[in-house]
Amino acid sequence: MPKIAIDVMGGDYAPDEIIKGCIRASKETKCVLVLVGKESVIKEKLKDYTYDPDKIEIVNAEDVITMEDSPVTAIRTKKDSSMVVGLKLVKDKAVEGFVSAGNSGALLAGGTLVVGRIKGVERPALAPLIPTKKGNTLLIDCGANMDAKPAYLDQFARMGTVYMEECMGVKAPKVGLINIGAEEEKGNALTKEAFKLLKEDEKINFIGNIEAREIPSGEADILVCDAFVGNVILKFMEGFGMWVFSMVKAEFMRSLKTKIAALLMKKGVMSIKEKFDYASKGGAPLLGVNGLVVKTHGNSKEKQIYCTIMQTEQFIENKLIEKIASKFN
């Protein structure tokens, strides 16, 4: 049975919510879950639950990388942290995947420093799915490469294509380049050059520039950008969405009349909220690393940890990493 390691000490709600998520996933997944963290703490917490002991293992790691730690330094010096130990398990092929809600920068750095890159991939990229009118679009890169080169964006497009084909069942997924205008000559130095590379790349289905206004249309299955822009889009969507929903909620609570409206609209509002339920979307794989490393939101609770583990199992079944590697050899 494949194994998935989980960073039990990483994230705002570690270790309690991480363990809860693992217990829930252990009842459904075919994988063995390897809980990485302080063994004494984990053992104590596990006493509160019933679970199949064949599905849960513990690997001890005494140290913890905090959200405040400097990424590269933390990876280099905290060798016995749950994150570094988990990454090492991936590197050594002792597990088939690793999930962490911990320090993003450290996980990104650790992916490259501990696990290493797929041969031919210049820079790994973090690739979450974002909701759109048509379903979900892969936004790549959202984390790793703040000052990207045009060639990186082309590689992101190739890796994203494998993801959407193999894991989401999209045939010849459409690749869009996030830009400030639809025309080829528009953009900054990065996007102008990247456009040329993407246009000439026969391994992808490039549909051209996508303006930010068109992102929600879902025209593109994959949107490539540098990590600064990806991060801005991802976080702005989260913050802006939360604000709009809080305004709607306040209006529903305003009077008896509007509270009645809220009751009548409950189903409709829930269906919209579901579309933006990031927890159910799981996490984002760090594509380009020579092993499966999946980042999930720092504020993940039980549900998101559970969803990310189930998603990681899918990645393993779909041989995501092996198939990306085969495209670069």
Place this chain on the structure above:
Amino acid sequence: MPKIAIDVMGGDYAPDEIIKGCIRASKETKCVLVLVGKESVIKEKLKDYTYDPDKIEIVNAEDVITMEDSPVTAIRTKKDSSMVVGLKLVKDKAVEGFVSAGNSGALLAGGTLVVGRIKGVERPALAPLIPTKKGNTLLIDCGANMDAKPAYLDQFARMGTVYMEECMGVKAPKVGLINIGAEEEKGNALTKEAFKLLKEDEKINFIGNIEAREIPSGEADILVCDAFVGNVILKFMEGFGMWVFSMVKAEFMRSLKTKIAALLMKKGVMSIKEKFDYASKGGAPLLGVNGLVVKTHGNSKEKQIYCTIMQTEQFIENKLIEKIASKFN
């Protein structure tokens, strides 16, 4: 009386909606409106309206810069276009301001090439207001500088400070730098360097990095960024907002029950929609140009043209350009 020139031929709904907006504004503004465009067309259209002839003038321009025209080439070759003629009126101080809904790139290029920069300003920047929880935040730059240098961002902060103080009545407006993390060392090469400059600039009230998730909070009165990032935020907010509202509308229309809810919630929904009514926010000045040039949305109709003209009158009364110039001398 001060004069405001309007590019009657620019924008998706030119000339009809532009003229309608001018007529409406002419009944309220103290300024004389100078309609720039094909005189024969304007005269014919004006026959449909009653207006004070002392408030409306026409300046003939036979040519038009289209949305497809290449910006710099268009400004250099279409000397008799409504846009170039309008910009020339600003340059020659024949008018106190110029409003256009036409080709953004051309207007930005024309601001520098025809009107010229304020002495000491390296690059003019487009600065629209975006809605936030606390009111409005100035997002600068949203148009001109795709590959900005750190020093530009510091200048944007200074120009934005004058705008918010003089035109919006905000004392010591808070300046935030859009970045991917709150800590000083976070970001790409541009933001890391810009942070240092902003922190040391005693002429502004710098509050540090602002993550995109926090933009809606309105913590910062002014958000500085390069034009690529500003454009992405501005357009994504527009597209995402429209999508969310269309989903809410669809849910309200789903059944008799939800239609009743819609009636009960009408006032609440309208109050939220109003917050995102871009038309009522007018346009965005091109700050740093040595004259008042105001860009309004390409899809502007009567209301937005009217609002932009009224806003331009405010800029003139507040001596926005003169006050920015005084900060750079």
